Amino acid sequence: MAGLIRALDWAATPLGPLAAWPPGLRTAIELLLASGFPTCLQWGAEGFLIYNDAARPLMGDKHPRALGRPIFEAMPETRASWAPVLAAVLAGETITLQDQPYLLKRDGAGEQAWFTHSCSPLRDTAGRVVALWAVYIETTARLRAEWRRDQVEAALRAGEEQQAFLLRLSDALRPLAEPTAVQATAARLLGEQLDVNRVLYVDIIDEREAEIRLDYARGVPSLAGRWQADAFGEAVTRQLRQSQLLVIDNAQQDPVLADGNRALFAELQIGATIAMSLVKDGRWVAVFAVQNAAPRIWTPAEIALTEETAERTWAALEQTRAEQALRRREAELARVQRIGGIGGFDIDLRQGLEGPHLVGEHSPEYRAVHGLDTAGLAEHHGAWLRRLHPEDREPAAAALQAALAGDGLTYQNEYRIIRPSDGASRWILARADIERDETGRAIRLIGAHIDVTPQKQAEAALRESEERLRQFGEASSDVLWIRDAGTLRLDYLTPAFERIYGLPREGGLGEHDFQGWAATILEVDRSRALSHIARVRGGEAVTFEYRIRRPDGEIRWLRNSDFPIRDGTGRVRWIGGIGKDVTEEKRAAARQEVLVAELQHRSRNLLAVIRAVAFKTLGRGGARGGAVAAFDQRLAALSRAQGLLSRFGSDTVELGALVRAELEAHAELEPPRIDIQGPEVNLSVEQVQTFSLALHELATNAVKYGALRDDLPGQLSVRWQVHEAGEEDRLPPPRVPGRPSRPVLRWVQLAWREAGIALPPAAPAGERPRGYGRELIEDALPYSLGARTAYALQEGGLCCRIALPLR
Structure with missing residues (x-):
């Protein structure tokens, strides 16, 4: 409006140009526009x-022509009603006109609205009234609310028919057991009462989704199904959340709806609607809606009836859901009682114990626990007494009498019965509440009988198992123990502890038994032993050895086999162990090592004697001298092997040590002429004896004829590697086909390669002699050790491969 005011040719009006306006008029215009x-x-x-932007709708189609023109020239139809007001205000009065009607055009549609006018005089600096100042305050919403309130009150006062409908609705909903039946019945009855096209109940699933399980639809399509919570527009959803009530008389003209929502309403044939939100405990749970295909002005009575029906429907739904939950709970309780062997009873004690004490008919589980015919006679005290086990009858009856005669409010006892149905003996746990009158006399006993026979049997089996374990532990010469995995406190310890540790079983390790046990371990072994305990707590099973010092100062060797013990969830709850005193075993092993070393020493001395006898007997000269020298060297090789066996503990020898020992006996191990490489591999006694002779033959031939001759620039390479099962294609083929052998999981293959030597011309195959060394390699090793060998003289060198099985 400010632009229109500036653009108007005010010079053509009695007010004159803008620049000539008095300051008071200018100030008034500024206030008006703001x-x-x-x-x-x-x-x-x-x-x-002159008017502002907010007043433009009131001018209707007379805007903007009315700006700057006299009131009765712009709006001649208002002269009769407005001329007195204008005159009175110019005379200095302030006049208020309440709730004046206007037909406005809003959102492209006509709308009836009401405004209250506050008309006051505007004075110049001299105090003269120069203009009328009018402020318009819309009262449409208030008037409509008041009218609806009046209509609702009138409708409720005269609503006998509607009250009758609500009574009919309550009667119809009361017997229904299913929530969907409640929704369908309420929707149908209200739809028929209001003569509308559709009534629906919407369940709000979450902030984004809602569901219409079913609806009442007459002449329009059903809207049953899942919907987005804001499918009918954000404004509709917002109003339902805020005011909980949405009333639309004409969907195509109502300002709440946007154009897209109006199109959806038209598609779904919704011309008018009443929608009520149901908010319970601060949560939006449902919407109850009435819809008409054509526009309809809803009366206050119809709106009130819809609201009341929505609330009663919700109450009926809650009642139905509660009853469903109760039925489910009763069914679950009966199932639990059946599975758990629990039977309920309810005994009227007002006539004394000899009266007709009936067990409630709702507990067939009681009859099943007691082995009674489900269609048999009613239960009574005498029948219960007769079922009691003869050994328990008197004490069980006395315990019940004492509980009833006392002043307690609970009763509990365990006893056995003999079931009539199968003659089986069953353990019963009886628990009950005792109701008493004002004098303290017991008048009612209500509780349950629980068949605890499986628990009793399990307890007996556990006691037997614990007794067997106790007897086993008492008889064991080893220490058996169990500790709590969390606290490491002892739960179980056998008597062998006293014999081995020299300490009393009870309290011998002090208040903190784990620290006390650790203190008995020699300091050099303690950290390793404690680390193994930590591994067991982590879930591993371990075996380790350590030494302890007894109170008398004696050192004992122990071998512990410790293991985790898990609970039903798989968590390590306890740790257990078996401690074996291996002191004598250690001493025996040490004595055996001494004896073996002595035996090895004597074997070497014996070989030396054999060598001397061979020299003395055969002499050193002539052809025999060469044989004697060869015999002597082979005995020396066996002696070296015996020496290595003694050094490595008598049962194994490391392959690299064997190769180096044999080569050192013939030459200096100087690289690059001699190259020795390979991983650490241990050979058994039976392998060392024969394999050392094969190495000796290869070494002596290398010194005499091959890479280690002093007058030849040869090189010797001895390398070995380990192959797993399945890699046999990388080994020499077997030389003894068809010979049965045990499965081999690992092989060690040694490759002896000589280079830089001159070989004599090859003889024909039939004339080619084989020496002792080659026969040993190609025949003796495969036969005695299951080896695979390959011996090949090549141009400029020799290649010999020997593969030994590792077991």
């Missing part, structure tokens, strides 16, 4: 019109 309420200024006796 006001958020519809405001109008009518200047002078003719009432020249």
Whole structure:
């Protein structure tokens, strides 16, 4: 409006050009344009019109022509009603006109609205009234609310028919057992009562989704199904959340709906609707809606009836859900009682114990626990007494009498019965509440009988198992123990502890038994032993050895086999162990090592004697001298092997040590002439004896004829590697086909390669002699050790491969 005011040719009006306007008029115009309420200024006796943006809707189709024109020239139809008001205000009065009607055009549609006018005089600096200042305040919403309230009150006062409907609704909903039946019945009855096209109950699933399980639809399609919670527009959803009530008389004209929502309403044939939100405990749970295909002005009575029906439907739904939950709970309870062997009873004690004490008919589980015919006679005290086990009858009856005669409010006892149905003996745990009258006399006993026979049997089996374990532990010469995995406190310890540790079993390790046990371990072994305990707590099973010092100062060797013990969830709850005193075993092993070393020493001395006898007997000269020398060297090789066996503990020899020992006996191990490489591999006694002779033959031939001759620039390479099962294609083929052998999981293959030597011309195959060394390699090793060998003289060198099985 400010732009229109500046653009108007005011010089053509009695007000004159803008620049000539008095300061008071300018200030009034500034206030008018800044006001958020519809405001109008009518200047002078003719009432020249100036108004703000908020007042434009009130001008209707007379805007903008009315700006700057006299009021009755712009709006001649208002002269009769407005001329007195204008005159009175120009005379200095303030006049208020309440709730004046206007037909406005909003969102492209006509709408009836009401405004209250506050008309006051506007004075110049001299105090003269120069204009009328009018502020318009819309009262449409208040008036409509008041009218609806009046209509609702009138409808409720005269609503006998509606009250009758609500009574009919309550009667119809009361017997229903299913929530969907409640929704369908309420929707149908209200739809018929209001003569509408659709009634629906919407369950709000979450913030984004809602569901219409079923609806009442007459002449329009059903809307049953899942919907987005804001499918009918954000404004509709917002109003339902805030005010909980949405009333639309004409969906195509209502300002709450956007154009897209109006199109959806038209598609779904919704011309008018009443929708009520149900908010319970601060949560939006449902919407109850009435819809008509054509526009319809809803009366307050119809709105009130819809709201009341929605609330009663919700109450009926809650009642139905509660009853369903109760039925499910009763069914679950009966199932639990059946599975758990629990039977309920309810005994009337007002006539004494000899009266007719009936067990409630709702507990067939009681009859099943007691082995009674489900269609048999009613239960009574005498029948219960007769079922009691003869050994328990008197004490069980006395315990019940004592509980009833006392002043307690609970009763509990365990006893055995003999079931009539199968003659089986069953353990019963009886638990009950005792109700008493004002004098303290017991008048009612209500509780349950629980068949605890499986628990009793399990307890007996556990006691037997614990007794067997105790007897086993008492008889064991080893220490058996169990500790709590969390606290490491002892739960179980056998008597062998006293014999081995020299300490009393009870309290011998002090208040903190784990620290006490650790203190008995020699300091050099303690950290290793404790680390193994930590591994067991982590879930591993371990075996380790350590030494302890007894109180008398004696050192004992122990071998512990410790293991985790898990609970039903798989968590390590305890740790257990078996401690074996291996002191004598250690001493025996040490004595055996001494004896073996002595035996090895004597074997070497014996070989030396054999060598001397061979020299003395055969002499050193002539052809025999060469044989004697060869014999002597082979005995020396066996002696070296015996020496290595003694050094490595008598049962194994490391392959690299064997190769180096044999080569050192013939030459200096100087690289690059001699190259020895390979991983650490241990050979058994039976392998060392024969394999050392094969190495000796290869070494002596290398010194005499091959890479280690002093007058030849040869090189010797001895390398070995380990192959797993399945890699046999990398080994020499077997030389003894068809010979049965045990499965081999690992092989060690040694490759002896000589280079830089001159070989004599090859003889024909039939004339080619084989020496002792080659026969040993190609025949003896495969036969005695299951080896695979390959011996090949090549141009410029020799290649010999020997593969030994590792077991």
